[in-house]
Amino acid sequence: MLTIIVPNYFDYDRVNFVIEEYNTINFHLVHLIVVDAGNESESCGKIKTLCNDKIQVFYGLSSGVYDAFNFGIAQVKTKYYMVLGVDDIFNFNKLDLIINVLKYTDYDLLFLGIIKSGIVSNSLKIDSILSGPQGVFPSHTGGTIINKNLHDKYGLYSNNYKVLADSFFISQCLMDKNIKFGLLSEIFCLVGDQGFSKRKELLSECEAFLIRNKLGQIFVISYCLFFIRSSKRIVKNILRFFHLR
Numbered sequence: 001m002l003t004i005i006v007p008n009y010f011d012y013d014r015v016n017f018v019i020e021e022y023n024t025i026n027f028h029l030v031h032l033i034v035v036d037a038g039n040e041s042e043s044c045g046k047i048k049t050l051c052n053d054k055i056q057v058f059y060g061l062s063s064g065v066y067d068a069f070n071f072g073i074a075q076v077k078t079k080y081y082m083v084l085g086v087d088d089i090f091n092f093n094k095l096d097l098i099i100n101v102l103k104y105t106d107y108d109l110l111f112l113g114i115i116k117s118g119i120v121s122n123s124l125k126i127d128s129i130l131s132g133p134q135g136v137f138p139s140h141t142g143g144t145i146i147n148k149n150l151h152d153k154y155g156l157y158s159n160n161y162k163v164l165a166d167s168f169f170i171s172q173c174l175m176d177k178n179i180k181f182g183l184l185s186e187i188f189c190l191v192g193d194q195g196f197s198k199r200k201e202l203l204s205e206c207e208a209f210l211i212r213n214k215l216g217q218i219f220v221i222s223y224c225l226f227f228i229r230s231s232k233r234i235v236k237n238i239l240r241f242f243h244l245r
Helices: 012-022 040-046 065-075 092-104 126-131 150-154 165-175 198-215 219-244
Strands: 002-008 030-036 055-058 080-083 109-116 119-121 144-147 181-191
Touching: 002 012, 002 065, 002 092, 012 030, 030 065, 055 065, 065 080, 065 165, 092 109, 092 181, 109 165, 126 165, 126 198, 150 165, 165 198, 198 219
Parallel strands: 002 030, 002 080, 030 055, 109 181
Antiparallel strands: 080 144, 109 119, 109 144
16 A cells, blocks of 8 residues: 655665664555665665565665655555655654555545654645745655655656755645645654755755746745745855854
8 A cells, every 4th residue: 555665875774774663563555665876786785674575675776866766656566655764763653544544535645744853844834835845745755645646647756856856746736626635743754854955955945946936936926935045044054154163
């Protein structure tokens, strides 16, 4: 029913921790796919799957995180998937709750409560989607269960966006009135910060600006949001620089 995709870029201690946590559950309806950037011998030598037939490891993909997502999606045999970063701490003991919800509903997207940067995120802001996509939904990694069939309609994660391809994809889905979605506000995951480098904050604002325009936001409003948010990030970075010194 559910496949968890874990992209890994040479962080073998963390990916093995995720695998060990996954192996504590007994659900045969939940599978794990690891997409590793290492070569075959490196991946096989350093990733400990404990001979579990529910775990697949694919290696050699080092062309970026969204390519890893897209490759992993192509391997998914279940109806649903979710993405989990190696720096995310997911509560695997709560998977039974997720499985029960998926069994008895026909959601296309199921959002989960998360904690990111110490802040609890367990609500949806669908009315603010044109002002986003940041902050509209809890998180892509560790916080969103996705019906794989949505990619038949919207395609895979676009290489046009290096930081917010996942946000663009989910925002498109949420703007479709035929898409059914739900929210489990209970906290399921502590989302790590490694996947969102401080050096890419301004790039994310540029991409958010382009995405808002593509989704139909009025240009003047979109530009004002970009100016305000990017200015705040620049000021924060300057203050952070002098603080570190």
